[in-house]
Amino acid sequence: MRRSGRTTQLVIRSRAGRLSLRVHLRALLVGTALLLAALAVSLVNLSSGDFPVPVPDVLRSLVGQGDPGTDFIVHELRLPRVLITLLVGAALGASGSVFQGLTRNPLGSPDFVGMTVGAATGALIVLLVLGGGGFQVAVGAILGCLATAVAIYLLAFRRGVQPFRLVLMGVGMYALLDAANSYLIYRSRLDEALAAQVWLIGSVNGHGWTEVTLVGCTVAVLLPVVLYHARHLDLLALGDEPAQLQGVPVERSRAVLALAGVGLAAGATAAAGPIAFVALAAPPLATRLTRSPHAGVLPAALMGAALLSASDWGAQHVLPGNDIPVGVVTGALGGLYLTWLLFRERRNRG
Numbered sequence: 001m002r003r004s005g006r007t008t009q010l011v012i013r014s015r016a017g018r019l020s021l022r023v024h025l026r027a028l029l030v031g032t033a034l035l036l037a038a039l040a041v042s043l044v045n046l047s048s049g050d051f052p053v054p055v056p057d058v059l060r061s062l063v064g065q066g067d068p069g070t071d072f073i074v075h076e077l078r079l080p081r082v083l084i085t086l087l088v089g090a091a092l093g094a095s096g097s098v099f100q101g102l103t104r105n106p107l108g109s110p111d112f113v114g115m116t117v118g119a120a121t122g123a124l125i126v127l128l129v130l131g132g133g134g135f136q137v138a139v140g141a142i143l144g145c146l147a148t149a150v151a152i153y154l155l156a157f158r159r160g161v162q163p164f165r166l167v168l169m170g171v172g173m174y175a176l177l178d179a180a181n182s183y184l185i186y187r188s189r190l191d192e193a194l195a196a197q198v199w200l201i202g203s204v205n206g207h208g209w210t211e212v213t214l215v216g217c218t219v220a221v222l223l224p225v226v227l228y229h230a231r232h233l234d235l236l237a238l239g240d241e242p243a244q245l246q247g248v249p250v251e252r253s254r255a256v257l258a259l260a261g262v263g264l265a266a267g268a269t270a271a272a273g274p275i276a277f278v279a280l281a282a283p284p285l286a287t288r289l290t291r292s293p294h295a296g297v298l299p300a301a302l303m304g305a306a307l308l309s310a311s312d313w314g315a316q317h318v319l320p321g322n323d324i325p326v327g328v329v330t331g332a333l334g335g336l337y338l339t340w341l342l343f344r345e346r347r348n349r350g
Helices: 025-047 055-062 068-103 115-129 135-156 163-186 190-201 209-237 240-245 250-272 278-290 297-317 326-349
Strands: 002-004 007-013 020-024
Touching: 020 025, 025 055, 025 068, 025 278, 025 297, 055 068, 068 163, 068 209, 068 250, 068 278, 068 297, 115 135, 115 163, 115 190, 115 250, 135 163, 135 209, 135 250, 163 190, 190 326, 209 250, 209 297, 278 297, 278 326, 297 326
Parallel strands: none
Antiparallel strands: 002 007, 007 020
């Protein structure tokens, strides 16, 4: 164990000394607390609703010892929604951490650089133009997100990709695609427009095991890739030349991280729609709790899971008798968060 600045680090090495793992103890404790908080809120969500189920009965049902009525409520009605909130929140938190690290900008999240609005465009084309639904909408969202990412990269590429150009191109693409989405909704029938607008808000209402499988496979495949390559994010934040001097394959690492971040954002959006705020706020909030310059992908993912789980609880209980889309709650929290950031920045400058 060693102390570096204000952080205590634990270095674990193999017997041969070929492999080593550096663990920030505060980040480990914060991550554990966030995981427990997300699981606790999820347990509350499983036990509450139109048919309240005591927590002990929920736990017995989860381990296969519940009665048929409780099993139906827990496994069929509530567990898919709870798993989607956890997985989508983790995917958005990890994706936000990657993009904020690559762009060196706290606003460089999938929300602001056009990824989620591109996914929305793909979904709306399938829903309103092609007349598809269900899994087809999810596929359209993934393809739309990937196509938007490729377009932004190509437009920003000029002897490499500079972070400020990537952010500017992303903001421009966001405005263009948002206008296209508004036009698609304007030209559609009233019932189609209402369904599209609900999807655009971001919601986990009525989702089932298909969406759980979709976002679960996305997280299972891409999160380990991001965690493996995320050790280069701090060096990439210093600039290309310092990173190259440290032996980092800059373009390859940036490409792998960007593709994995896009994939996580696409999978999350395909499962629950373009939920705002989570990818933007989870990384800096995790950074403040861990007191490290870059909190890391895993604490950001756990923060995202905790935030979305708590937001979903609020969506179910903020208005009695009305289960509102979770995107309404996250959007409101996002507005409060940005307002707080502006006041904090103004106070620091004053």
